[in-house]
Amino acid sequence: MDSARVAELQQLIFLCKSNPALLHDSSLAFFKDYLQGLGGHVPEKPGLADHDEDEIIESDLELDGEIIDPDDDPPQKMGDPSVEISEERCDAAQLLKSKAMQAVAENNLEEAIDYLTEAILLYPSSAILYAARARVFVKMRKGSAAIRDADTALKINPNSAAGYKSRGMAWSLMAQWEAAASDLRLASKLDYDEEIYSILKKAESNVRRIEEHRRKYDRLRKEKEARRIQHEKHHQSEKSRDPQVEDPDSLAVLRDGEVISTHSSDELEKKLKAAQNLSRVVVLYFTATWCGPCRTMGPVYTSLAEKYPKVVFLKADIDELNDIAHRLNVSGVPTFFLVKDGKEVDKVVGVTRIGLETMIKRHTGQL
Incomplete structure (x- = not known):
């Protein structure tokens, strides 16, 4: 007989000896019938008290806002921070940014991304350019790409209000409400505007609901854990006497x-x-x-x-x-x-x- 099959059978028997309740699994009905046919004794199926009858099923949490799936596009091109920036490069990048903003106004978002990418390659140390491209990605509902750009903008300038705003808006698209609220609060402190206020208001409302939800189920889990510990105490002596467990x-x-x-x-x-x-x-x-x-x-x-x-x-x-x-x-x-x-x-x-x-x-x- 194939030694691998024998090893699998030994493993199955070991599992059943360790946890006889497995014999009542429908997938092992053939094995239970075989044992009983040989005159073997199969322990009774454990009652509800031996199972996790009080499994906590959390209700869905109703939150405001539409949720999008993460975008799986390849990472966008980033500039080389070691490039020396000349006045000509800076001027050319500014011109490309202006073209990008015009494209955004005409709702040509892909074209705007192309202009901003070209500008970033010319002027890779500009937090403004990365934040601008992040904002366009938000308009395109590409949250992951927007976060990558906003992260880069904030590495260059940790006080970039546009960077925090774009990242906060991207987090909200992806239903990461706590991260969104954190970034939008910082953006609001640095440069308040009505758009930030509107999105922050929704994010903070959702954060409050999430925190209330957590507190509720944390309490239920603690109560369940206390019951589990009490239940285990009743079986500890029997368990300790069985070397196979x-x-x-x-x-x-x-x-x-x-x-x-x-x-x-x-x-x-x-x-x-x-x-x-x-x-x-x-x-x-x-x-x-x-x-x-x-x-x-x-x-x-x-x-x-x-x-x-x-x-x-x-x-x-x-x-x-x-x-x-x-x-x-x-x-x-x-x-x-x-x-x-x-x-x-x-x-x-x-x-x-x-x-x-x-x-x-x-x-x-x-x-």
């Missing part, structure tokens, strides 16, 4: 083809460690219940987990694991990390199915 969190990652939610830093570390021991690539997906794009990505992520059963697909709520998100510098959702041999090897904020699948293939040696 293994850590269910570590075993959970061995169930191929599933998305595994993590609810604590300890739980996440155990699963990452188990994946490392198995030499599995891990995809760690930070999401949020209030995130519109995440609702679209959810089914996609599940289908990828089914398609790549030897990759560990973990999911974490940015509000629930805020400390981990902060440590990993997660500034928005959806954010994806790829972990290999216990180390972060890739990261992307907002991505299409094709982009995420390509990343997975690259790090699993399938490209």
Whole structure:
């Protein structure tokens, strides 16, 4: 008999010994029938008390504003900051900027981008040019491109009101309301205008709703955790007497083809460690219940987990694991990390199915 098949059978038996409740899974009905046919005893299916019957299902959070998907265009051309700027270059860049503004007035946005890109290549140390192009990208509803330009403008001039305004507007397009409110407040302090006020008002309203939502479900999760601890105390003595019982969190990652939610830093570390021991690539997906794009990505992520059963697909709520998100510098959702041999090897904020699948293939040696 094929040794690989024998090893798989041994692993299945080990899992069932560790967690007999698995025998009641419909996919293992044939195995349960086989055991019973041999006269084996299969423990009764655990009652509701042994399961997470009080799973917290968060309601959708109603927020103001239309949500767009992140743009997947290749990064726009950036200027070389080491270029020496002559008066001729500066004048030519200013002329191109004027042409770009005229194109914007005529709603020729692609043409405006071309003019501004040419101007940036001539005068790459101008925060004004980057902020101007960011604003056009906002008009084109290309939030990711706008943020890249606004970031560059703010690196050149940390007091660029236009940079903060463009980035804040881009964050609002992508439903990153807290980041949007932060940038728009700074823009308003530096150079107040009615447009900033209008968008900031909407962003702050959404931030208040998000914070109220977090507080509510944080309280519910704490109550649930207290019940879980109390429940575990009742079974601790029985568990300690059974040498076959293994850590269910570590075993959970061995169930191929599933998305595994993590609810604590300890739980996440155990699963990452188990994946490392198995030499599995891990995809760690930070999401949020209030995130519109995440609702679209959810089914996609599940289908990828089914398609790549030897990759560990973990999911974490940015509000629930805020400390981990902060440590990993997660500034928005959806954010994806790829972990290999216990180390972060890739990261992307907002991505299409094709982009995420390509990343997975690259790090699993399938490209």
